[in-house]
Every structure is written in C-alpha cells, then in structure tokens.
Amino acid sequence: MKVLTAYFSAEGTTAAKAADLSKAINSDIFEIRPVNPYTAADLRWTNPLARCNREKFGNRSVPVEGKITGFDQYDTVIIGFPIWYGCAPNVVNTFCSGYDWSNKKIVLFATSGGSGIGKTADRLMPYVKGGQIAGAKLITDSDELIEWVKGLL
Numbered sequence: 001m002k003v004l005t006a007y008f009s010a011e012g013t014t015a016a017k018a019a020d021l022s023k024a025i026n027s028d029i030f031e032i033r034p035v036n037p038y039t040a041a042d043l044r045w046t047n048p049l050a051r052c053n054r055e056k057f058g059n060r061s062v063p064v065e066g067k068i069t070g071f072d073q074y075d076t077v078i079i080g081f082p083i084w085y086g087c088a089p090n091v092v093n094t095f096c097s098g099y100d101w102s103n104k105k106i107v108l109f110a111t112s113g114g115s116g117i118g119k120t121a122d123r124l125m126p127y128v129k130g131g132q133i134a135g136a137k138l139i140t141d142s143d144e145l146i147e148w149v150k151g152l153l
C-alpha cells in the first residue's frame, strides 16, 4: 500500500506536523505551494483587502506549483492544512481539483488557531470526487496525529 502526505502550510505549523507524520509512516510527501507564495501581508485577514480575504470571498481558485507524478500509484492520500475561515484554504481545493481521486482513501488533518474541524470534510468533498474521506481531524500534536493516522491505514 502506497501512501502520500500532501500538505499546505502558510506559516509552518502544519508543515512540521506533516514532516513528522510522513517520517513516522514512511510516506511520500508533497508540499502544496501556491504559484504566488503568500507574504505576511497576504495573510493579514484583519485587512478586508488582503489577498486571503479576496481569495476566500471571491471564491477564487489558487494555482498550485508543480504536479505530482504518478499520482495513480497512491492508495491513500493524507492532506494536511491550516483551517482558514472554518475550513480548508482555497489552494487545497485547487490542488484537489487537479487529480483523479477515484478509489482513493483520503485522510484529512488540520491545525488551527482554535476552531474545530467543523464541516471541512463535507466542503472538500466536491473537489475529491470518487475518493473516500476516511477521517478528518484537528490536531495539535504530532504523536496524536501519527497514532490516529496509523489506525486508519
């Protein structure tokens, strides 16, 4: 069984968890990077005109740098990201739209500033058509993440 950990992280928190997880379960890893990297100003959600708000409220897709070669070979794809506005950031939706998820097991994990996982899985579903979301969890700790994922593989 071949597993991929794909993650987006704007400020490093999710990246650290994804790296720990990938090492512990021996998965491949792919960083979901927007073609235009986020600056600190882009992330300042308190500014109504900041890029993050324009993308969210304009319902914009966010082009992703690079493409995973041989996506077909993965049986399970773990997707990690920060919670933005209560769910997955638009760049994660755009990433998911670029692949065929038929018959794949999908595991979602997120970090946040305090929000729960909420309806994150439901909201991502249209972008992973044909795949099966086996679980979605908000995590704060790598060990907790690793144990939970191992139970789903």
Ligand SMILES: Cc1cc2nc3c(=O)[nH]c(=O)nc-3n(C[C@H](O)[C@H](O)[C@H](O)COP(=O)(O)O)c2cc1C
Binding pocket: 008, 009, 010, 011, 012, 013, 014, 015, 043, 044, 045, 052, 081, 082, 083, 084, 085, 086, 087, 111, 112, 113, 114, 115, 116
């Ligand atoms: C644009 C933006 C929107 C956010 N929205 C939320 C939110 O709705 N709820 C929450 O608890 N945290 C929110 N956060 C905080 C992040 O989820 C949190 O800091 C996360 O751990 C960052 O992960 P990263 O370092 O991998 O980017 C938001 C952060 C940004 C930049």
